[in-house]
Amino acid sequence: MPQILSPKDASLFRQVIKHYDAKQYKKGIKTAEQILRKNPQHGDTLAMKALILNAQGKNDEAFPLAKEALRNDMKSHVCWHVYGLLWRAEKNFEEAIKAYKFALRLEPESPQIQRDLALLQMQMRDFQGYATSRRAMLQARPQIRSNWTAMAIAHHLAGEYTEAEKVLTTYEETLKSPPSKTDVEHSEAVLYKNTIIAESGDLERALKHLESISKTNLDKTAVMEMRADYLLRLDRKSEAEKAYRELLDRNADYRPYYDGLEKALGLDKNKDKQALKELYDEYAKNNPRGDAPKRVPLDFLEGDDFRDAATQYLHYKLSKGVPSCFVNIKSLYTDDFKKNTIQDIVEGFANGKGVRETNGSVEDKSEEDANAFKSAVLYFLAQHYNYYLSRDLQKATSYIDQAIELSPKSVDFHMTKARIWKHYGNTQKASETMEQARTLDVKDRYINTKAAKYQLRNDENEAALKNMSKFTRNETVGGPLGDLIDMQCMWYLLEDGESYLRQQKFGLALKRFKTIHDIFDVWQEDQFDFHSFSLRKGEIRAYVDMLRWEDTVRSHPFYSRAALSAIKAYTLLHDHPKLVNGPLLDGVDGDDAEADNADAAERKKAQKKAKKEQQRLEAEKEAAKKQQQQQKSTAGADGETKKEDPDPQGTTLVQTKEPLKDAEKFLNHLLEFSPKIIRAQTAGFEVYIRLGKYLLALKCLIAASKLDSQDPVLHEQIIRFRKTLDSLSEPLPPQVSSVIDAELPTLLPKDTDLAKFNEQFLARHAQSAAHMQAALQARRVLNPDAKADIEKSLSDTLALPNITLEQAQEGLATLKSWAADKTKREAYVQAAAKRWPEASAFQSA
Missing domain, CATH: 1.25.40 (Serine Threonine Protein Phosphatase 5, Tetratricopeptide repeat)
Structure with a gap:
């Protein structure tokens, strides 16, 4: 039964809430305990104390206290609300929603509970539930525009376009006076309404609506782009042409505008080359400093026309010393004629052949300009011969050495030489050369990160971290690595993890891959704050785009690379448990390795080296622990105390008793968000075949076969799958066997x-x-x-x-x-x- 507090204690309870809101947690605990001395079973006070303990990071104390509060007062909406907040902090959103709904039954008019429930429903993409919650909030406070907008978003994301548009229109009709011309929120809302109409498929009405708001809307560029797109999709090509030309007048280097203009003019790159050339010549003449009108024609021109245009373009770029010239044209190399033509043109420049200007005279150059031009040409040729479609590493080395001789302090030239060494396969020289490039400009962050990456490729983990520490906050908990994790520097964590995996240091490798996995979790969770923030700020279209991006965030290559590497590590640990103790002497097959004929001295040397490495890691761990203890009480810039990492070496991860179950945590996301990556499917097979989940293993094989039926890894796995089934000690369940018998012949006929x-x-x-x-x-x-x-x-x-x-x-x-x-x-x-x-x-x- 709920306890009734005295007026004095009720006043103290209100102070507890104020202390919590102000993050004065010690005062809040002290005040709560003052109430509980007189009222030890007061549920609301116990719940608030639990909430404060949770905010202090004491989850183990908070949950039992919250449950005690519920036992004392099951009909308190405060207790249920707090219980939901605790589950939300634990990222268990399903349980949090259940608690919020129970609290809402007890206190239907609570705006705070209703808002918290709505935010979680959006986080879980429960659009119908979100619409219900937002309808209740709208009915309670119809004067707030964000409630109307949120209601429209709920219907929009649920695919109910008519209802979403109706909500926004109804709000506009309630306005007693027209909004100010500088009202950004209104401007964004009407554009959002227009996107809803367009997504519903009614482009004609979307265009009419857009034209009605075009004069007053503040986002002029978006209005012009949407109008051009609608006109083109409605096949009103003459109007679309005019619209795209207006856009090009604003920005003549944005290639999508040219694509739209080509479609509006009905020009085909395969059939209308001359007309296209004239179009781009017109824009090149009007925008002599622009890149796009000169570069785009190289995609479709052929023969002498291509040679002339490429000569002019390359000479202009190389004369200006544009470092990105090769990067800008290397996409043309898929065409052998264009690749060879570009090679002939630039080698001609290297041999002293100039290019004639439009007035017919050969361009004269000062000695300084001539040397700069020659350096740019040599640099281009070095990149050309280093590129995989035109690779000749001996020529690449010759050209880059000549370029370095002309400009010995050029960072770009030394970087290219490092890349050439990388393609030779010499990671040591590549690392040394990139480090030399870094010393030429020690204040440049980009070359610093490139040097660190090459060191990691050469398994120089400590040197790489030392380089990275030049641009990190090293006073933070965990030192440079801790700051890199805080900054979510995933390329470094990924390269570091892959390096440790090559060295068979599975603890540290898995630690890095797990950190990347957690960063994607953080990205998933960080959207929670934007559910209310974006509505307050009125940034609706960006908010909807963010939600759709979040739904596929784990399809990012960083995640797929980390997941595949983690799965490889876990399957190796499953197959060879001795790897838990460190790298094996020969290969990964521990049993055969011990039987190898390696001499005793070599074995002893390897064991001594492993022991020394273990001692070094232990010393680093102890030093890190001491540093963390010293900094434990130091708050970060955001006022929050940084938590100590209890397992910096990944010992717990590598000592897992169920490595395949841990691999599934990565695999599930990989198969869900990157099913078109064939290595994801083959990795799935490796996990499921070991777990004995034969139907799932077969499913991965079938999916991989649809992607590439001649994939080499797939071929070996099909044979291994059939061999495994034939050698089972016990028959499969009838249901499983019947499915396999029906599906396996699509990959391998039964009697093969x-x-x-x-x-x-x-x-x-x-x-x-x-x-x-x-x-x-x-x-x-x-x-x-x-x-x-x-x-x-x-x-x-x-x-x-x-x-x-x-x-x-x-x-x-x-x-x-x-x-x-x-x-x-x-x-x-x-x-x-x-x-x-x-x-x-x-x-x-």
């Missing part, structure tokens, strides 16, 4: 001879190293006794003319995973070193 199927695949792809490696993997699964022949065949792939450095490195990794003896590994390395003498991977066995 696996060995013959594999050899046919091998014959079809005899010139592809990746496919041969996969087929040999499958052959090893089918016939483990043919180990020697398979290893020899793997070495023979090095003779393939099209094999890449990456594929050769993958072959070496495969040999190690098979625990091939040292002699065969050395022979493979020696053969590979002849083709890639600079590659770091083939410097030693």
Whole structure:
């Protein structure tokens, strides 16, 4: 039963609420305890004390106290509201919504509970529930515009366009006087209404509405863009042409405007090349400093027209010394003619051939300008021959060395030389050269990050962090790494994690991948604040765009890379539990590695090195712990105390008892948001086949087959799947077996001879190293006794003319995973070193 407080205690309770709102938590606790001394079972006070404890980070104390408050007063809306707030803090939004709804039944008129419930419903994308909550809030306070807008958003996102438009129109009709011309919120709201009409498919009415508001709307650019788009989609091409020309008058370098103008004029890049050329010549003449009207024609011109236009464009850019010139035109290299033509033009510049200006005279240059032009040409050619579609690393090295000789302090030139070393496969020289480039401009953040990235690619983790520390707040808890995590510097965390994975330091690798996973969680949670903020500020279109972006945020390449690497680490830990204790001496196959013929001295040396590394990590951990203890009481710039990381080395992550279950946490998001990435599907198979979830494994195989039926990894997995099913000790349940029998033949006919199927695949792809490696993997699964022949065949792939450095490195990794003896590994390395003498991977066995 609820307790009734005395007037004095009721006044104290109101003070508790004020202290909580003002974040005066110590005073709030003290005041609450003063009430509880007289009223120990007062539910509302217990609930408020729990809420304050939760704000102080004492969740373990807060939840029991909140439950006690509910037991003492089950009919208190305050207790239920607080209980919901605690669940919200725990990110358990389903339970929080249940608590809010119960609180709302007890106090239907509470605007705070109603608002908190609505925000959570939007967070969970419960649009129908959000509409219901917003309708109640609108009825309670119809004079507030944001309530009307929120109601419209609820209907819009639920696909109810007519209702959404009706809500906004009704509000406009309630206005007694027209809004001010400078009313940004009204301007945004009417544009949002226009997007709703357009999304409903009624473009004609959307255009009429847009024209009615165009003169008074403050976002002129958006109005003009929307009008041009509507006219084009309505096939009113003459008006659309005029609209796009007006846009180009405002911004002649925005390529989408040119695309729209081409469609409005009915010009086809394959058929109307001359008309298009005249169009772009007109804009180039009117905008002599613009890039787009000169660059776009290179996409569709051919033959002599292309050569003339490319010569003019390249000469202009190189004369100006534009560093991004190559980046701007490399997309043309998919066309061999254009690639070769560009090569001829720029090599002509390098050999002293000038270009004639429009007046017919050859451009004269001062000695300084001539040297600058020559440097730009050499720089371009170095990038040209370093690019994968025109790669000749010897020529690239020659050209960049000449450029550096002319400009020895150019950061860009040294960076390109580092990239050339990277493509040689020499990570050590690439790292050293990029570090040299960094020293030429120590105040530049970009070259600093590039140097750190190359150091991580060379597994120099400490040196990379030291470089990054030059631009971080090193006094924060956790030092430079802690600040990089706070700043959500994902490229660094990803490269650092992949480096540790290569070194088989799984704890630190998983720590980095888990941090990236958590950052995406933070991005998901951060939108919560915008559900109310955007409505207050009236930024509706941007808010809707953000919601739609959030729905696919985990499709970002950073997440997919981290997830795939984490899954690889967890599957290795599942297959080879000894990896928990650190890197194995040879490869990852622990049992075979111990039986290897490595001499005792080498083994002892490796063990000593591992022990020393462990001691270093322990010392770092202890030092970090002391530093965190010293800074534990120090509040950050936002006034919040930074929490100490209880597991900086990732020890808990690597010692997991269920690595595949942990892998599923990454895999579920990967398959949901990146199903078109074939490596996501093949990674899913690897997890599910180990878990014995054969239907899910088959589902991944079918999805991968639809993406690329000839994928080498898929081929090996299909054979392994069939082999696994054939060797099961117990039959599958009838329901599972019937589904597999129905679906597997789409990948592999039921009576297929696996060995013959594999050899046919091998014959079809005899010139592809990746496919041969996969087929040999499958052959090893089918016939483990043919180990020697398979290893020899793997070495023979090095003779393939099209094999890449990456594929050769993958072959070496495969040999190690098979625990091939040292002699065969050395022979493979020696053969590979002849083709890639600079590659770091083939410097030693």
